[in-house]
Amino acid sequence: MTSKEKIFENLKSKLGKIIPEAELYIKAELAAEIEELKREKNAVILGHNYMEAALYQTIPDFKGDSLELARKAAETDKDIIVFCGVRFMAETAKLLNPTKTVLLPAKKAGCSLAESITAEDVRALRKKYPGVPVVSYVNTYADVKAESDICCTSGNAARVVESLNSDTVIFLPDEYLAANVAKETGKKLITWHGKCEVHEKFTVEDIQNVRKQFPDTVILAHPECSPEVVSASDFSQSTSKMISYVKESKASRYLLLTECSMGDNIAAENPDKEMLRLCSIRCPHMNEITLEETRDALKYNQYEIFVPQEIQEKARRAVERMIAI
Ligand code: 13P
Ligand code: SF4
Numbered sequence: 001m002t003s004k005e006k007i008f009e010n011l012k013s014k015l016g017k018i019i020p021e022a023e024l025y026i027k028a029e030l031a032a033e034i035e036e037l038k039r040e041k042n043a044v045i046l047g048h049n050y051m052e053a054a055l056y057q058t059i060p061d062f063k064g065d066s067l068e069l070a071r072k073a074a075e076t077d078k079d080i081i082v083f084c085g086v087r088f089m090a091e092t093a094k095l096l097n098p099t100k101t102v103l104l105p106a107k108k109a110g111c112s113l114a115e116s117i118t119a120e121d122v123r124a125l126r127k128k129y130p131g132v133p134v135v136s137y138v139n140t141y142a143d144v145k146a147e148s149d150i151c152c153t154s155g156n157a158a159r160v161v162e163s164l165n166s167d168t169v170i171f172l173p174d175e176y177l178a179a180n181v182a183k184e185t186g187k188k189l190i191t192w193h194g195k196c197e198v199h200e201k202f203t204v205e206d207i208q209n210v211r212k213q214f215p216d217t218v219i220l221a222h223p224e225c226s227p228e229v230v231s232a233s234d235f236s237q238s239t240s241k242m243i244s245y246v247k248e249s250k251a252s253r254y255l256l257l258t259e260c261s262m263g264d265n266i267a268a269e270n271p272d273k274e275m276l277r278l279c280s281i282r283c284p285h286m287n288e289i290t291l292e293e294t295r296d297a298l299k300y301n302q303y304e305i306f307v308p309q310e311i312q313e314k315a316r317r318a319v320e321r322m323i324a325i
Contacts, residue, residue: 004032007058014057014268024054030291031058037298044078045294046093048085049239050286053264059294060084065240066092066138067153071323073097082297086285087305088114091142094305095316096323102305105297106288113139113224116194117173122147125170129190134170135160136318137177139196142307144172146314151322154223155238158184163325176200179227180236198283199224202257206278207232210255217276220245221257229257246270259283
């Protein structure tokens, strides 16, 4: 079997029920082309758990949540890191492995949280609350990280806050994640008004409706959901921890309150379990990353991530402190 045929057979077994065969064939062709370019260019591909199903099942060397992929980016000895995720993730990879070429396959792959706050906003908060430590969610741009003491992701936010020797912490920019972490740690969190444009849309009513129709459903909510939604659900953690939870749990039906593609990715790996999801909600930024864009990224070396030197050093410190925890 050629490499394209092998990829096609794998895609058919995983996604044959949700994507037509003709489309899977085109995807397999693209994935085979990307594999060849990856070898030629000595590149590694990191894929976030929110990648569309055919991309997720084929080209990434490593898949994971923001924290796991940051660690992989720091460790790699390849010349090029292609980040199939959004800009703040690719920037974090550049901070952790600055001599490598880091490529983001789509120019516009942003994030509503990262765009909600500027470095100037952080400086103003520091002035208003002198001496209070600043934690920045990894979903921020490098200039905001550079003004922070330490970063965190959804996978380690409570641990990072607990590690600080202060009962009051400035926690930016996600208002909902801050409220969820405050509840978990018992600390006072001063926050910002940023929200994830995907997770803010889930409501307690969505949960009640599903529980009424399917009372045996296990409900998983990402911690970027409102504290009310998180309280009404059964489990709340990072994307990778949600994936492991479904894999290890014995229940037969789940509702995922997170980005919609991840439901396809979990369903493909757990064919015996039913995944309910509210599929009107797709992250428009993650959606920018396709197999076509990833092939072009490798072919034309686009779009390279640059972080100004003076910002790099300060931002790296905040990310490395988090990685050390
Ligand atoms: P994770 O770190 O849990 O993968 O979350 C990243 C993200 O952007 C969620 O919306
Ligand atoms: Fe940002 Fe929300 Fe998209 Fe995650 S899902 S990248 S937090 S906009």
